[in-house]
Amino acid sequence: QKEVEQNSGPLSVPEGAIASLNCTYSDRGSQSFFWYRQYSGKSPELIMFIYSNGDKEDGRFTAQLNKASQYVSLLIRDSQPSDSATYLCAAPTRSASKIIFGSGTRLSIRP
């Protein structure tokens, strides 16, 4: 089992709808989780991080963490064409020496 798993997509969502991206992780000791956005041909950009169970909101983005079920999700409200990108979930290793990335979910917002 990979340490961080994501559905590769593509996930197609109509403009204005809510996009829901999911990620599962295998290490119960993981304490923090990150969401990165990567546009085609560009480098990953950190958009959200979450440490505690529950929800964390930042503008149109909400990160949700459920440690008991070992999943973390990213909700994007009022999806815009500019949200079309690959979204990478990441979590630190047990030793916390580095972060492991999922393979990413490609999101496409259709007008």
Next chain:
Amino acid sequence: NAGVTQTPKFQVLKTGQSMTLQCAQDMNHNSMYWYRQDPGMGLRLIYYSASEGTTDKGEVPNGYNVSRLNKREFSLRLESAAPSQTSVYFCASSLGTGDYGYTFGSGTRLTVV
């Protein structure tokens, strides 16, 4: 602008040639990383440096070497390039390991023919 600077942005090598990818950050970060990204494989860690003076292997270190020259600079060397090393290489830095988010450079697109 503050951030992570990688050079070069593009490079074509012949099999067996060597080269060094340069990375520098000006955010006073302690930790630095080298990743490669291939289609369908996600980001794979090659080497990292948790702090100045230390380096450690990641998932895919074979064929690469690194040098943490000082706190700002972390270079990646390919001693004898192979077509399997054709990839996009990203350098990243963070304040610390694990629980800190990474800032990525713009990447180097390397083709080995």
